[in-house]
Amino acid sequence: MNETTKKTKGVSVHTRRVLSYIVLAIATLICLFWFYVLFINATRSNAALKQGFTVIPGTALVKNVKSVFSDHHLPLFSGLLNSLIIASITAALSTYFSTMTAFAIHAYDFKLKKFFFTFILAIMMIPTQVTALGFLDLIRKMKLDDNAIPLIVPAIAAPSVFFYMKQFMDGSLPKELLESARIDGAGEFKIFNKIALPLMKPAIAVQAIFAFVASWNNYFIPALVLKTQNKKTLPILIAQLRAEDFSKFDMGKVYMFIALAILPVVIIYLVLSKNIVGGMTVGSVKG
DSSP, X not given: OHHXXXXXHHHHHHHHHHHHHHHHHHHHHHHHHHHHHHHHHTTSOHHHHHTOOOSSOOSOHHHHHHHHHTOTTSXXXXXXXXXXXXXXXXXXXXXXXXXXXXXXXXXXXXXXXXXXXXXXXHHTTSOGGGGXXXXXXXXXXXXXXXXXXXXXXXGGOOHHHHHXXXXXXXXXXXXXXXXXXXXXXXXXXXXXXXXXXXXXXXXXXXXXXXXXXXXXXXXXXXXXXXXXXXXXXXHHHHHHHHTSOGGGOOHHHHHHHHHHHHHHHHHHHHHHHHHHHHHHHXXXXXX
């Protein structure tokens, strides 16, 4: 009976593993299919796209690329640069200061600690649209309209990043280690920068990528703040491209513009994918 039970369990585990791989493969194909559609359509002409979908790449790749780069009303290079600068600075500041805030809640005991933790989490429930009018009025009074600063500075306070970092610290940053550093004479900033941050690298990598992608794809606030064409980010330019006059509308050009816009994000993900998987795994196990 014992051998039979072991064999049955072995077959059961093997079957579940095979089924898991099949489900993951199907889910992966579904996710990647839309990227495939995007890049295939980016190679087709407007007339070909009107005829329906095909899995075979078109012959208008060079034409669409030239059409995108020759359009002076939609500056692709400046849009890429603006999005890259804003997204990179936002990701760096957001992860650093959110980690510092999480460190303060994790490492210190003080009055109203639970209140501040709950308050920060409650901010996650407030939609951006609710505060948009007040935010626009504030930046006008500060004469910061049509400027990238209002898109970067508020992003430093990221409750979702703080919450993830706090959960990660609870399982990965023992307070005994911090106390040992204090006994050795290390200051608080040194403890944070030399001890806490290195231990938080997997989580920081995950949240930095998420923050970068969120800022890169952000349309709502940048569309309200940025007015000068050369200061606009890629999502705004894509929206303008889709809003062109119907007689001038070129769907192949739109697909090519979108493909070029998401290419940097795809490259960053491929380069840092190990950090994403590693950080999410450690956070889920220890959090």
